[in-house]
Amino acid sequence: xxxxxxxxxxxxxxxxxxxxxxxxxxxxxxxxxxxxxxxxxxxxxxxxxxxxxxxxxxxxxxxxxxxxxxxxxxxxxxxxxxxxxxxxxxxxxxxxxxxxxxxxxxxxxxxxxxxxxxxxxxxxxxxxxxxxxxxxxxxxxxxxxxxxxxxxxxxxxxx
Numbered sequence: 001x002x003x004x005x006x007x008x009x010x011x012x013x014x015x016x017x018x019x020x021x022x023x024x025x026x027x028x029x030x031x032x033x034x035x036x037x038x039x040x041x042x043x044x045x046x047x048x049x050x051x052x053x054x055x056x057x058x059x060x061x062x063x064x065x066x067x068x069x070x071x072x073x074x075x076x077x078x079x080x081x082x083x084x085x086x087x088x089x090x091x092x093x094x095x096x097x098x099x100x101x102x103x104x105x106x107x108x109x110x111x112x113x114x115x116x117x118x119x120x121x122x123x124x125x126x127x128x129x130x131x132x133x134x135x136x137x138x139x140x141x142x143x144x145x146x147x148x149x150x151x152x153x154x155x156x157x158x159x
Contacts, residue, residue, distance in 0.1 A: 001053065001087070003091075005053075006087055006088050006090075006091055007088075007091040009050070009053075009054075009088055009091075010088040010089075010091035010092045010093075011091070012039060012041075012046070013037070013039065013088060013092065013095060014092055014093055014094040014095050015094075016039055016040070016041060017037065017038060017039040017095070018036070018037070018038055018039070018144070019035075019036075019037050019081075019085070019095055019098040019099055019102050019140070019144075020035075020036045020037075020140060020141075020144065021033055021034070021035055021036070021102070021105055021133070021136055021137040021140045021141075022034050022036050022137075023133070023134075023137060031125070031130060031133070031134075033105075033133040033134075033136075033137060034077055034078055035077065035078055035081045035082060035102050035105055035106045036075060036076070036077055036081060037075065037076045037077075037081040037084060037085060037102070038056075038073060038074055038075030038076065039073070039074050039075075040061065040071050040072070040073045040074075041071065041072060041074075042069040042070065042071050042072075043072075044070075044072050047072040047073070047074045048072075050074045051074055054076065054080075054084050054087075055076065055080050055084075056074055056075055056076040056077075056080060057074070057075060058072055058073065058074050059072070059073050060072055060073075061073050078106065078109065079106060079109070081102070081106070082102065082103050082106035082107070085099045085102055085103055086103060089103070097143055098140060098143050098144065101136060101139060101140055101143070102140070104136075105133070105136045105140075108129075108132070108133075
């Protein structure tokens with residue numbers, strides 16, 4: 001992909017996209033953390049171009065008001081999201097700290113299958129792994145909630 005296209009996509013993600021770490025409870029009581037990157041837009045062509053260029057999925061968002069424009073949502077998860085962020089990282093301005101955190105978070109992911117193939121199920125995360133993932137999720141949430149400028153200023157004042 002051309003550098004100009006990557007810079008264009010970075011601008012779109014900076015302005016309208018999201019980078020997040022989601023978690024959910026799974027069957028065995030363990031928590032599952034996952035990196036998510038996405039964008040909602042009323043331009044169907046743009047959203048489908050992102051899917052064609054970088055993978056992921058597209059869905060149509062339900063309209064709640066009669067005069068509301070139709071919106072399409074494109075998203076990537078886990079490893080695919082991390083690879084996408086690595087491509088656009090040099091061009092991000094606003095969401096660069098979120099992208100760096102997301103890439104670091106995803107680099108810690110590893111296969112959780114049980115090494116004994118006779119036993120079904122996945123290996124539980126250790127308490128340390130859960131704590132680290134939860135810390136990254138909280139930090140990502142603070143970046144996204146208050147805006148990165150406020151977080152950087154607060155961190156600078158406390159040092």
